[in-house]
Amino acid sequence: MELSPIVLFVYSRPWHTRKTIEALLGNDLASGSQLVIYSDAPENDSLVQSVIEVREYIRTVTGFKDVRIIERDTNLGLSNSIIDGVTGVIKEYGKAIVLEDDTVASPHFLKFMNEALEFYRHQGDVWHISGWNYPVESNPPQDTFLWRVMNCWGWATWADRWSSFEKNAPRLIREWSKEDIKRFNLDGVENFWGQVEANSKGQINTWAIFWYATIFERNGLCLNPAQTFIDNIGLDGSGSHCDNKKPYTDDLNQADSFNFPTGMSESEHYLEQVKRCLRTPLTQKIKRHLKWK
Numbered sequence: 001m002e003l004s005p006i007v008l009f010v011y012s013r014p015w016h017t018r019k020t021i022e023a024l025l026g027n028d029l030a031s032g033s034q035l036v037i038y039s040d041a042p043e044n045d046s047l048v049q050s051v052i053e054v055r056e057y058i059r060t061v062t063g064f065k066d067v068r069i070i071e072r073d074t075n076l077g078l079s080n081s082i083i084d085g086v087t088g089v090i091k092e093y094g095k096a097i098v099l100e101d102d103t104v105a106s107p108h109f110l111k112f113m114n115e116a117l118e119f120y121r122h123q124g125d126v127w128h129i130s131g132w133n134y135p136v137e138s139n140p141p142q143d144t145f146l147w148r149v150m151n152c153w154g155w156a157t158w159a160d161r162w163s164s165f166e167k168n169a170p171r172l173i174r175e176w177s178k179e180d181i182k183r184f185n186l187d188g189v190e191n192f193w194g195q196v197e198a199n200s201k202g203q204i205n206t207w208a209i210f211w212y213a214t215i216f217e218r219n220g221l222c223l224n225p226a227q228t229f230i231d232n233i234g235l236d237g238s239g240s241h242c243d244n245k246k247p248y249t250d251d252l253n254q255a256d257s258f259n260f261p262t263g264m265s266e267s268e269h270y271l272e273q274v275k276r277c278l279r280t281p282l283t284q285k286i287k288r289h290l291k292w293k
Helices: 016-024 028-032 045-058 077-093 108-120 170-174 176-184 193-200 207-216 268-279 281-289
Strands: 006-010 036-040 066-071 095-100 104-106 124-131 143-145 154-156 221-225 230-232
Touching: 006 176, 016 045, 016 104, 016 108, 028 108, 028 124, 036 045, 045 066, 077 095, 095 104, 095 108, 095 124, 108 124, 108 154, 124 170, 124 207, 143 268, 170 193, 176 207, 193 207
Parallel strands: 006 036, 006 095, 036 066, 124 221
Antiparallel strands: 095 154, 104 230, 124 154, 143 221
């Protein structure tokens, strides 16, 4: 199996960046993996020193097959940086595992992602591999599942899928029916569509909702672990897309072998599990304080 490159986006959080990379180095496959780090330039003078500290640290990183660092000369912002960086790496390698500087991974995260990328490489119905999952009930009937929603905390995809990515809020608003929007919103349980509208109005500038929309329009499926391989440590007020709140997080998945679904259909069981989770008061707190990337 040819290991996927890892693409890591960093900015102005030295501690978070260090924790993210240290967790990756705890994966057995790290030493055989190419790491590509994109460091965005500071948006304003107040961030210059912290960006410098991050760049000083990432220049010392070893333990991977190779480390390539791209330091931006101007500030692209998170959305444009991710779109540009993922597009470049995936064009070169044909696939990519994508992380940001606040995503702490399980020791078997890279194994899960690489095996899933290989398993579904020629299965065009599967568009996206997620490393994170909502805190659904334990003891599930299976350890992975397919469904419609894309999660962006530790994820992977292939070049032939990513090439269809489109960020075009006006077209979506013009063309989608009420039924499309309802299904996009998990049958009305969530309000993902609000992200599209907010982008259209210029209130936010994000990318992930449009990757979900790209997959959704093509009836694509996303693979999820039942138990998360990722802990997001950035919901502490330090990031550009979150408030100072720490959501509930499951214990990190420690499994080192995985069973992947072969039937190309959405798991009704896990769809209902996630809907139930999103209806709980605790997850409502997560939703209030979390903005998609």
